[in-house]
Amino acid sequence: MTFCRLPRWPLRSLLLASLITVSTSSQASELTLLVGDNPPFNSFVHGKPEGMAVDVVGEMLKRSAISAKQYNYPWARALQTAATTPNHCVYTLGRIAEREKRYVWIGPIARIQGVFFGLRERQLQLKSLDDARKLRIGDLRQGANAVWLEQLGFKIDYANTEEQNIKKLLAGHIDLYPASLHAGPEIARRMKIPPQRITPLLAFNQVDLYLGCSPNTPSPLIKRLTQALAQMRADQSLKQIEARYSPQLQIAH
Structure with missing residues (x-):
């Protein structure tokens, strides 16, 4: 039985072509x-x-x-x-x-618009940032509102997610939750919490x-x-x- 040996160059060409195809198909996003x-x-x-x-x-x-x-x-x-x-x-x-x-x-x-939110049933009243300074505030670590408030001497109880902040608010671990005017109620709704329980108390910052x-x-x-x-x-x-x-x-x- 005679075996015919295929030329090396076509095989190398095929291998190179396949590598190029794989490389192109798996190219990372920009x-x-x-x-x-x-x-x-x-x-x-x-x-x-x-x-x-x-x-x-x-x-x-x-x-x-x-x-x-x-x-x-x-x-x-x-x-x-x-x-x-x-x-x-x-x-x-x-x-x-x-x-x-x-x-x-x-x-x-x-x-x-940055806003302090609180639980409606607690009926908190905020007329100024000094009123908020007396209360426990929770926010995202390195969030824009948190950074701004820290510069003014506020102490922040940090969370990793917005949901954690609202859970702390509901549990009474914090008094105020700073968020955008739109985000507070929407995140509460997403968590199956009646958004009217999270009420805006004081606008304090625009970003x-x-x-x-x-x-x-x-x-x-x-x-x-x-x-x-x-x-x-x-x-x-x-x-x-x-x-x-x-x-x-x-x-x-």
Whole structure:
């Protein structure tokens, strides 16, 4: 029996072609996006990101032809990862002085009003920040409201998630829960808690929300995203996305 030996070059070519195919199919996304919990702007619900800012960022990615994967991280970890890891971004991120140099800022995407919430049945009265200073306050570690309040000398009982804050409020472990005007009632509703139990007591801070990216992210990606957002403002598509969420944005007024 005679065995015919196939030429080596075609085999090598086939092997090389298969490697190229595998490499192309498994190519990583250009950006990794870490999504905070700030309804109705951005949240992970049933394993998927949703909200007004999610729609805005999705349209930015589409227009700039940038691929991205999105993940739900604990907030403090998300902030640290996005600040130090190339091609990582976090949103929605309140732009405050303490964070300015840690990120490249793309936005603003939205603006939030910080509010102290309390349990309606306790009938707490707040006329000023000094009234709040006398009470126990819970917030997310490294949250924009927490950082702002700490600068004023407030002591914060930290939590890793918004749900933990509301559970502490319901259990009487904290007296006040600072959140955006829209997020408090929405998170309570998500937890199957009547949102009217969580009542706004005092507005204290406004913060613009951004997509914050690592300074080590390639500048062409940042430029394409920035240009995409500018286009969305120019052609009114940003306002159209906002309009879709206007009923939710009025939830706590």
